[in-house]
Amino acid sequence: MMAAMPSLRTFPEGFLWGSATSSHQVEGGNQGNDWWAWEAAPGHIHDGTRSGDACDWWRGRAEEDLSLAAEYGQNAHRLGLEWSRLEPEPGRFDEAAFDRYRAILAHAHKLGLRSLVTLYHFSLPTWAAAQGWTAPSLAPAFARFAEACAQRLSPLVDLWATINEPLVLAFMAYFGRQWPPGLGSTLAFARAVRQLLRGHVAARAAVHRVQPDAQVGIVLNLPAFDAANPRDPRDRAVCKLQETVFNEAFLRALDGRYDFLGLNYYGRYQVAFDLSLVGRMFGRHVQTPTVSTPNTDWGQISPEGLTRQLLRVQRLGRPIYVTENGVYDNHDRVRPGYLRDHVRAVHDAIRAGADVRGYFHWSLVDNFEWAEGWAAHFGLFAVDRATQTRTPKDSARIYAEICRANAIACP
């Protein structure tokens, strides 16, 4: 008997294959932002590390890493701009810092990498840090910053994203105390969500003023939620509540004011009713197995959940990019399968009608993982922090095959 031939599933022409990074996680030396000070306080970073030189992008390694991305078949990269570098004091822009980003983006362009540029990815200039996004003055300040970026960098940017994961930020930094400013209140959460929404709308308008045909989107983390016991109405109710607060409400409030939607997806949560968890909307996450550290739970691996979320946002009628997808796996054992399965899941969604135009793996290189410090690795390339040497993981090679073929084999 002959073994069945694997079939090849091809992606639409021009599909973007990339990886994603953010400014604070890779640049190094970001002394002017809120994270720099936050990291210095004991207990904030679970493994006691600091971002420090990070992956040394600012001093020159951005170019090397982007060259690696291109060499390994990628045709796009998502990176972040560091607001604290570009506007070190309110209203004063640092032209030398803009030159540095211009050089990085020009290098990407020369390599044939399309760029998706995030204006704000969790780190605020120190001058805005105390009240953070609860301050009503931050949204107009963010718009002014967005306009300055568009004026100087537009020719080198293919896609703009205003804000990364507003709801994750609001939960971690305003409802909770895990990230700066760590306000820990429901009121701060509500205020921050409102200002993040205003900030997105104002920044998008500002970029459009400079470049009317710019594609300006927003990046949302949309995990899949399922009731732990689908027959239990209480599980179903808390699941629906979490889904509404985390995934639905912000999307609804955006009311179509985005040119594309960036979707970040890591996994799915199974939610069980628990009356004692007031701060968690009475829902306990009980999925097993799950990808987690003692402090962070990225959920259960579920490629099907990605297909589901893509099809759900498809109804909103805008192009979609998977702006992040990846797994915490320090030994690259799980990542190869995770990567293949999720790329297939994207293809499933496209086949079912979703207008998905690109996939950005999180991340290109192991980097500073916020409150987890350097302990949680997500990169396609390992980074030796003492020497800054890069080593490709199997995943980098597997992803390169997919990118080059613009297709994935299905068993």
Ligand code: BGC
């Ligand atoms: C964030 C990244 C982060 C990744 C892995 C996303 O929520 O945008 O900055 O490193 O998840 O936790």
